[in-house]
Amino acid sequence: MFYWNDVEASRQLIAAVVTLVLFVVTAPRGRRWLARGSLLLLLLSPLPLLLAPLFPAATDAAGFAHQAVRFLALASLLQSLLLLLVVAVWERIGRPMPQIFLDVLRISLVGVALIASLWEAGAAAGDLFAGSAVLTAVLGFALRDTLGNVFAGLAIHAEHPFEVDDWIQYDDNQAHIGKVVEINWRATKVITLDLAYVIIPNGQLAQASIRNFTKPDPWSRRSLFVTAPYEVPPQRVQAIMLQAIRGSFGVLEHPAPSVVTNNYNERGIEYWVRLFTTEFGKRDLVDGMARDRIFYALARNGIRLPVATHQVRLTQLPPQVEMPRETVVAERAARLEAAGVLGVLSAEQLRKLASDNEERTYAAHEPIIRQGEPGESMFIITEGRVKVTVQAAGSKPVHIRDLTMGDYFGEMSLMTGEPRSATVTAEAETRVLEVSRPAFRAILEEQPDLVERLGEDLQRRLIEREEAVEGAEKSRQDQNPADLLSSMREFFGL
Incomplete structure (x- = not known):
């Protein structure tokens, strides 16, 4: 049998204080809050001695008070030693222990301290174990649901079917999907896309089929x-x-x-x-x-999403569809005229160009053309805005410029047949008029001066592009405008 006198209790209190201080000094800042339980036991240890004078003299209040002090001191010492071993030592060299396991160990040590104190006070070992068995049976029956959730929580931590920050589906309902934000003793807490905070008992999760959208792969x-x-x-x-x-x-x-x-x-x-x-x-x-x-x-691409054949659907057509063809062509011609590069064309030439080509609509953030792809058309923005980026080999894309209504792009591929020299992406819903090579060739045959004007603009854009992209090919930067015009005329057969 253990025998603890007052001197021994004092030693236990001192050892508990030293161990607690050592834990606070060595533990990471974010884990020091775990010392609150041990500190609370230390602060409560003088309380039995203070309350002892309030009891009648016939009772052995002083003896009970000393036993209570020894129990509190021993419980605080054991918990501090556990924290020092697990947090300050184990977690520095291995994986952090789940909180639920640490809590179970701490409560178990309090039980050990209680049994040791009763044994030291003279309680028979048989009585202690018999009483513990009866108490365990009563508590187990009364708290069977809670204990079931606790053991289910232990199983979740041991098997790791999911962790905090994982997205899971916790039953067969497709709407019951959420992000795990906490796993504790009793329940697992998730937050859904609707920002609903859902608390699921661990026992329910242990019996459910769980679908993890984050593990083992992040996609x-x-x-x-x-x-x-x-x-x-x-x-x-x-x-x-x-x-x-x-x-x-x-x-x-x-x-x-x-x-x-x-x-x-x-x-x-x-x-x-x-x-x-x-x-x-x-x-x-x-x-x-x-x-x-x-x-x-x-x-x-001229593909409309179909509706069911047995339905009758009345649709308000867009204004450009309800307009007469002549009106639509006239509006396109006006937009083409606003593009400075086509200002030299006559009204009849603009109408012909507008009639021979079609407008196309792109969603926000959708690429219209991509660098390196083949192409034989240019685009004139009739509504919206785009950004132009280029990318040299082994580097990140570089933002060159933004273009808005009336601006044009893609002229290099249209004029020379070369692959696209830049990527152009719609920044908002954007409508563009795509000018094809055959339609533009017919215009150039009627207006040869347009070749020189486009050639000058092409040369300017090439120089601007090469200056913006470090490590780009120097051959284009040194290209002679006369050579560029010659290539354009040869490409169109002029």
């Missing part, structure tokens, strides 16, 4: 379903959709997105667009922007 797949008309070949639709979502917000290049034919229904052919993203918390925005890109891309 997850999103599925979009788009229906296109039967008249358009599936391979063409799939290529348009893949090109449209390329570079869209949150869409990863690896794993690569894909499009497959999924179903045939009364509206048309249903396509399954599959993309991967690491922006699971913004998955609705990722899906929405990808759908926008697909809509604009299909519209630019």
Whole structure:
């Protein structure tokens, strides 16, 4: 049997204080708050001695007070030693211990201190164990649900099916998806996209099928379903959709997105667009922007999303559709005239150019042309704004300029047949008039002076581009304007 006298209790108090101070000094700043439990036990240790005089003299209040002091001192010492070992030593060389495990150990040590104090006070070992068994049975029956949640929480920490900051689906309901913000004794707390704070008992999670969208890989797949008309070949639709979502917000290049034919229904052919993203918390925005890109891309290629054949749908046509053809052409011609480079054209030439080409609409943040791609057309902005960037090999894209209504781009490919020399991206919903090579050649044959004017502007833009991009090819920068004009005339056969 242990025997502790007052001197021993004093030693325990001193040892508890020293151990607690040592923990506070050596522990990381963010973990020092764990010492509050041990400190509270130390502060409570003088209380039994202060309360002892209040009891009748016939009772052994002083003896009980001394036993209580020894219990509090021992409990504080054991907890401080545990914190010093786990936090100040173990966590410096290994993985931090989950909070729930640390709490279980601390409570267990309080129980050990209580049993040791009762044993030292003269309680028989058989009585202690019998009483502990009865107390355990009573508490276990009364707190069976709470204890079930506690043990489920221990299992979650041991198996690691998910961790804090993981996105999980915690039952079969697709709406029950949230980000884990805390795992404690009783429950796991998640916050949904609707900013709803959900508390799920650990026992319920232990019996549920949990879907983790963050582990083992940080990306997850999103599925979009788009229906296109039967008249358009599936391979063409799939290529348009893949090109449209390329570079869209949150869409990863690896794993690569894909499009497959999924179903045939009364509206048309249903396509399954599959993309991967690491922006699971913004998955609705990722899906929405990808759908926008697909809509604009299909519209630019003359593909309208079909409606069910058994429905009657009345649609208010856009103003440009309701307008007579002559009015639409006249408005386009006015926009073309506003582009300074075409100011030398006659009214009839502008109308012809406007009639032979079509306007196209692009979504915000959607690339209109990409550097290095082939092309034989130029674009004149009729509405919206774009940004122009170039990228040298092994470097980051460089922002060259912003263009707005009346500006034009893509003239290098139109004039010389070279690949696109820059990437142009819509900054807002943008409409452009695409001028094709055959239509422009007819204009140049009537207005040869336009070649020289465009050649001068091309030379200026080339120099500006080369000065902006470090390490770009010097051959273009040194190109003679006369050589550029000669190349343009040769390309158009003038």
